[in-house]
Each structure stands twice: as C-alpha cells, then as structure tokens.
Amino acid sequence: MSTIAAFYGGKSILITGATGFMGKVLMEKLFRTSPDLKVIYILVRPKAGQTLQQRVFQILNSKLFEKVKEVCPNVHEKIRAIYADLNQNDFAISKEDMQELITCTNVVFHCAATVRFDDPLRHAVQLNVTATQQLLLMASQMPKLEAFIHISTAFSNCNLKHIDEVIYPCPVEPKKIIDSMEWLDDAIIDEITPKLIGDRPNTYTYTKALGEMVVQQESGNLNIAIIRPSIVGATWQEPFPGWVDNLNGPSGLIIAAGKGFLRAIKATPKAVADLIPVDTVVNLTLAVGWYTAVHRPKSTLVYHCTSGNLNPCNWGKMGFQVLASFEKIPFERAFRRPYADFTTNNFTTQYWNAVSHRAPAIIYDFYLRLTGRKPRMTKLMNRLLRTVSMLEYFINRSWEWSTYNTEMLMSELSPEDQRVFNFDVRQLNWLEYIENYVLGVKKYLLKEDMAGIPEAKQHLKRLRNIHYLFNTALFLIAWRLLIARSQMARNVWFFIMWFHFFLQAFCHQEARSDFHTAHVL
Ligand SMILES: CCCCCCCCCCCCCCCCCCCC(=O)SCCNC(=O)CCNC(=O)[C@H](O)C(C)(C)COP(=O)(O)OP(=O)(O)OC[C@H]1O[C@@H](n2cnc3c(N)ncnc32)[C@H](O)[C@@H]1OP(=O)(O)O
C-alpha cells in the first residue's frame, strides 16, 4: 500500500486553480489514488456563461476523469465547488463557506495564477502576489492544517543562470508593491513596470518571484513548501499519455507548426528544452504534500521540478521529433506542409517571417478576396508571430536548476511510492513522449479523428504538388514578362536568384548544422 496515498485518505483538501491545466490533473490523481479522501474543496468562479456546477460537471465528465469514475464512483459527492474570485477581497467567499474551509481543511494546494506573459502588472500582482498573501492569512487560521503547498515556476528567477532551491529576494519588498498598486494609476504602473521587472522578460516571472517572497515572509508556523516546475507539457503516463487541454507552453506552437502556419522560428537548437510532463509535476506535488505534513521540515523547502539536469533534451532534438511525428500523425486541413527552420539571428528571422509567414498569408488573403471571402490569414499570422516573439526568450537560453531537495525526497519514498508517485524524469524517453504529445494535441486539443489520417496525408501531398506548380508558374511568368525582354532585367533577375539561393543555402546550412549537432548532442 502506498504511504502517500494512505496519507490523503480521510483528508479534506483545498485546491485553488483546480479548473486549470495542472489543477485538473492534480484532482484526478488524488481521486484515483486516494478514493477514500474526505472532500476536495475547489475555489471556482463562474466563467464563459457556465455556473460553478456546470464547470465541475464538465470536468468530471471529461475523458481525463474516465478512470476516476471506475475507482471512485461517488466522485461528484466528494468534490465541493466553492464560489470564489481570487481578485476580490476575502476571495468573495461567503461567511459559511469560509467557516467550513477554515475549520476542516487539512492540506492546501495553491495552483491558481495568471500565467499570461503580457498581463498588466496590476492584474499579475493581484493574482500571483496579493491572492497568495490572502490565502496564507486564511491558512494561518486553519487549526487542522498540516501542509500548504505553493506552486511557483522554475522561471521565477530566470534572470539568473544557475538557480538553487532557495527563495531569492527581489529588490522591492512585495508588501510595498502590493500597497503601491492600490494608489498608483494604470498609466504610472505601465511606466514603472519595465524598471520593476528589471532583467526578467515579463510580469509573470516577476510576480511569481514576489509570490515566493510572500510565502517566505508570511509562513509563520505553517508547514509550507514551494514547487517550481519548468515548462509544463502533456501527460507522460497518467491517466493516459499525451493528455493536454490548453495552448500554453509548446502546445500552441505544435498546432501552429502542424497546420503549416509556423515554418521557422528564432530558437537555439542546442539550448536545453526544459519540458516537464504535467503528471510528473503532480506526482511530485503530492509527495511534497505528504513529506511536508509528516516530516515538518524546519524551513520552507523549495523543490525544482525540471528535466534539464537529469535527462536533458534540446530544442533542436525536440523540433526534429515534432516534425517527424507529423509524418505519422498529420493534422487535418493544413495551410502548408509542416516544416521547421531554426534560426539564431535577427536578420534570418526577419527574412523567414517575410518569406515563409507573411507572404503566403498575403497571397492567401488575396485569393480569399478574389473568391469573395473575407481575408483573415494576415491577421492570424500577425497574432501568431506576436505569440512566438513572447516565447523566444525561453527557447534561446539554457538554465541550470539544482534538484537536491527533489532527489532527497525521491530517496525518502518507499519503492511502492516511487512507483505510484513517479517523478523520476530520468525514465522519460523523449522521442516516445513527443510523439504521444503530438498525438494528444491532435486528439484532445484539435479534437480530430484518427480515422482522418489518410485524408490528411493526401491533403499534404496535394499541398506539395501545389507548391511545385506555384513555383514553376511563378518562374515562367517572371521569365516571360521580364527576363526575355531586357538585358538589364536579366542581370537583375540573375542577381536576385543568386542572392536568394545563397541566402537559402546559408540559412539551411546554419539550421542543418545546428539541428544536426543538437540532435547528436
Ligand atoms: C518551426 C516550428 C517548430 C515547432 C517546434 C515545436 C516545439 C517548440 C516549442 C517551443 C515552446 C516554448 C514554450 C516556452 C514557454 C515558457 C513557459 C515558461 C513557464 C511558465 O511558467 S509559464 C506558463 C505557460 N504560460 C504560457 O505559455 C502563456 C503564454 N501565453 C500568453 O501569455 C498569451 O496567450 C499571449 C502569448 C501573450 C497571447 O496573448 P493575446 O494576443 O492576447 O492572445 P490570446 O491569449 O487570446 O491568444 C491569441 C491566439 O493565440 C493562441 N495562443 C495562445 N497561446 C498560444 C501559444 N502558447 N502558442 C500558440 N498560440 C497560442 C490563442 O489560442 C489565440 O488563437 P485564436 O485562434 O483564438 O485567435
């Protein structure tokens, strides 16, 4: 019998962010491994016209929860959705609900956050810092509380190259930031944001760092731990491989590449792709909950949930494998054939953006106009390129995260716990994982049927033929109109062709050698 699973038996557990990507997998695993737990309280807000009950119903009836319903048929009785908005004072929780939460909760998992990179500082502070402070205040009044687990990110200190499992101070105290958000107006906040975030790339990483400081300062007598996952990806094993339900991290780019919208990206092939499957993060989180409650470490321990130092993969290898997976598992109705060029300098990035992204979008919009339809591709492409530019910071650098606490915890687990709550990322086979990831994106995000694969392959063949035809036609028209008529045009044309092929050869050479070395590495 697993000691960790037994620990959660009979417990009342409070989860924030339970409707999010990680929160759902956390709930699923808890119900599946500890079906005798007493209750899971989840703080939920109504969203997109759905009531709390409708949101919970949708989660419990999703594919993710199929196995849970077998082992815990009364799961809907054990989940208690509490109306809450983390942006409001006291989270807008009713007095009765608050009383119940304070009296009964044994373990808190704080997963809620805004994970948007472009959130205004005021909003990111409210959710990632102030809400954490308020939750800690609530927790300090819970007489039965055994552990409080805070989910942060491995990138909260991405301004450093080597990151230890410690809480690093920020130059301005979180309390001062929280206070200033109350009286500064939006224009001033926007003006001081770059100065406050300093050498971090966005408000997300900055406010997650402030959130950790708040945890340290407000911990009081609580048993607290912080988990820092890196880039959280689809499930590796549990409840089944490849499950994913949002576009964050690599998932959105996998779609953009598979549908042929994104064919080149500014990424360093040799940089470490520190991806971590969501079920690995959840297993570590549950193990940390148990360890913190039972062993009560004297100080707040930080656990890095990363893959880079134990089982490194790089972006070159990942891109290569994603592309290889599209051969077997093509997406339906692709705009162009999937292709991936990794470039490392701004000039080639601009070149590919113009030639591979913007030009085809303009031509397609022209075609839509000609056929009496509304053009939309240029707008879509601009949004995609904006998204890609926000992710570039993370795919052109490598970080080293030490994992002493995580490894220490692994050695503390019984063989049974190591099996049931496996977070040993050394066992992960990247090629298999990425193929399942692409399959999961197709099935669970795009909701495409596997039966459509032969037709998708046919479509890609047609696109290849259109591509050849288009290039040949373009060449013949140019030749007929210009080249045959004037010597000057001929010279210019030969120069352009030479320059184009030289650039292509140069870019391919650069991408290929990086790709090759990265793949070999
Ligand atoms: C040549 C190709 C090779 C392909 C190889 C593929 C493998 C390489 C993968 C590389 C991945 C690198 C990922 C690095 C991530 C670092 C994560 C750091 C860890 C964390 O702790 S953060 C948690 C994760 N958070 C995020 O990922 C949030 C990122 N998203 C945002 O901040 C916002 O969505 C963004 C990007 C600012 C866009 O905002 P906005 O313009 O307001 O638009 P929307 O959010 O409404 O979305 C617009 C549009 O874009 C789609 N979308 C959203 N996110 C992504 C995404 N990550 N990738 C692609 N597309 C995305 C969204 O669905 C919308 O589409 P519509 O069709 O509805 O318009």
Ligand SMILES: NC(=O)C1=CN([C@@H]2O[C@H](COP(=O)(O)OP(=O)(O)OC[C@H]3O[C@@H](n4cnc5c(N)ncnc54)[C@H](OP(=O)(O)O)[C@@H]3O)[C@@H](O)[C@H]2O)C=CC1
């Ligand atoms: N995904 C990743 O790559 C990584 C994530 N992390 C961390 O993991 C944690 C979970 O992330 P993830 O699951 O991916 O994020 P999601 O964006 O999928 O989920 C965020 C959750 O927070 C909830 N939430 C946001 N605002 C409010 C609010 N005002 N009131 C109540 N609930 C709110 C959301 O609720 P709703 O459904 O109503 O919007 C949702 O349940 C976060 O702390 C994040 O920083 C760390 C590293 C990487």
